[in-house]
Amino acid sequence: MADSAFKLVSSNRMFGGLMALYSHYSSVLKCTMEFRVFHPPTSTESPAPASTPVLYYLSGLTCTSENFATKGYAQAAAAKAGLALICPDTSPRGVDLPGEDESYDFGSGAGFYLNATRDPWSQHYRMYDYVVDELPGVLKANFPELAVGSKEAIFGHSMGGHGALVLALSNPGRYASASAFAPICNPINCPWGVKAFTGYLGDDDKTAWEAYDASVLARSYAGPKIDVLVDQGTDDQFLKEHQLLPETLAAAAAANDQLDVELRMQDGYDHSYYFIATFVEDHIAFHAKYLL
C-alpha cells in the first residue's frame, strides 16, 4: 500500500481563511488521492465543533481539485458566508488501468461520480462512494469544526454538475441544496454519458444507468423538498453538441412537486471557468440560504 497517512501538502492564506491541499490513501479507490479545502476565517479562528457548513464542489472532465481553486473565484464569497469549500479530484489517479489515459472523457479525470461495475474499472472507479462516504469520513476525522453530516450542500460543473445533481437526488435529505453550472443533465442520452456508462457499467442492462441520470432521478425523487439552481450559458459549445440537455432536467423537475429546479439561461456565456466565476457568488449565496 502507498503512504496511507493523511497529509497537508500545501496551504495558503486567502481572504482571511486558508486554501489547503491534502493527500490521503483512499481505500475505496485503492490509490492516493488529493483534495482541496477552503477553510473560511470563522473555521480557522473559532473552530467550534461541527460549526462550519460544508459545500462540496465537483469538477468536470479533465480537472483535478486545482481548477476550481485557481479559476473559480469562489473563496471571497465563501469566506464572507463562512462556508468551507471541499474540492475532490475527478477520478482515481495512477492506478494504471489499460486505456485509462487514452481519452479526455473516459478514465483519468473522468470518473463520472459513479461506482463502476465493469472490470477492470470496478476495482478503482468508485467516485460515488468516495464522495458520498469516504471523503466526508476523512473530513470528519481531521476537521472536527466542519459540520459534516449535518450541514452539507453540493454543486459542480459539467460532469461535476451531473455528479452534484445525482448525489443530491439519490441521497434524499443529505444535502440541503444543490446547484450546477452547465451540468450534464441526461447522461444516458448524450455522447459523453453513453461512452462513460458503457465503459464503467456495461451495456447489457441499461436500466442500471438510470441510477446516475439526474433527469431520471428528478422524475421519481420523493425525498424532502429540495431547491436546485442551474446556470447554463447559451453560447456553450457542449450545449450545442447536445451533451448537456438541460431542457430534459427542467421538464422532469416540472412534473415533480418535491423538486424546484431554477434553470437560468445566461446569454452569451460559454462552458469555461470565466462563466463559472461570473455566477459563483450567486451559487454561494444560494447555498448559504439553506446552510446557515
Ligand SMILES: N[C@@H](CCC(=O)N[C@@H](CSC=O)C(=O)NCC(=O)O)C(=O)O
Ligand atoms: N476537449 C476538451 C474538453 C475538456 C473540458 O472542456 N473540460 C471542462 C469540463 S467539460 C465537462 O465536464 C473543464 O472544466 N475543463 C477544465 C478547465 O479548466 O477549463 C479538453 O480536453 O480540454
